[in-house]
Amino acid sequence: xxxxxxxxxxxxxxxxxxxxxxxxxxxxHASNIKNLSEFMNxxxxxxxxxxxxxxxALKIIWCLSQQIYFLAKLGFTFYKIDMKNIIVxxxxxFIYLDNESLIPIVKTKEGKLMLEFFKPFKRNGFLSTEIRxxxxxxxxIDYRSIYQSLAQLVYFLLFNKMPDVNSD
Numbered sequence: 001x002x003x004x005x006x007x008x009x010x011x012x013x014x015x016x017x018x019x020x021x022x023x024x025x026x027x028x029h030a031s032n033i034k035n036l037s038e039f040m041n042x043x044x045x046x047x048x049x050x051x052x053x054x055x056x057a058l059k060i061i062w063c064l065s066q067q068i069y070f071l072a073k074l075g076f077t078f079y080k081i082d083m084k085n086i087i088v089x090x091x092x093x094f095i096y097l098d099n100e101s102l103i104p105i106v107k108t109k110e111g112k113l114m115l116e117f118f119k120p121f122k123r124n125g126f127l128s129t130e131i132r133x134x135x136x137x138x139x140x141i142d143y144r145s146i147y148q149s150l151a152q153l154v155y156f157l158l159f160n161k162m163p164d165v166n167s168d
Contacts, residue, residue: 002076004024004026006068009073013030013089013093037084040157042091051159052157057158068147076103079115080146081152082101082126103116114142115141118137118138125149
């Protein structure tokens with residue numbers, strides 16, 4: 001329900017977007033829906049390179065940031081971004097659909113908002129430096145670390161190469 005409501009609340013999908021009463025299905029109007037890989041292929045056809053354009057990067061940042069913001073208002077966030085879970089609606093709207101990377105935000109005794117890792121987790125996709133460096137559990141990480149993952153994704157899509165994640 002949190003994932004679907006973050007999409008609804010973010011207003012990324014405006015045309016007839018609604019979540020059913022069971023909070024397990026979202027409906028909306030679209031001319032086309034692609035996964036990110038198909039979108040990248042269309043970029044290659046249009047521009048001759050398998051990279052996104054600057055305006056697409058801005059749209060990705062805006063859309064996913066909106067979704068992350070509204071998800072945090074519901075007390076959750078993603079701990080990683082995996083390209084295979086991004087859908088592109090009408091070539092202009094980007095949505096992240098991954099229940100497996102969705103985790104609750106916890107409030108510490110000191111009042112800090114954190115992610116608590118207390119069991120092994122999948123390390124695929126774009127992970128923040130803090131999360132990538134976890135070697136012992138349990139571990140608390142700042143809930144905003146997802147924005148570093150978003151930055152890594154956009155860098156990769158713009159330059160078609162992985163960012164240097166080993167430097168601070």
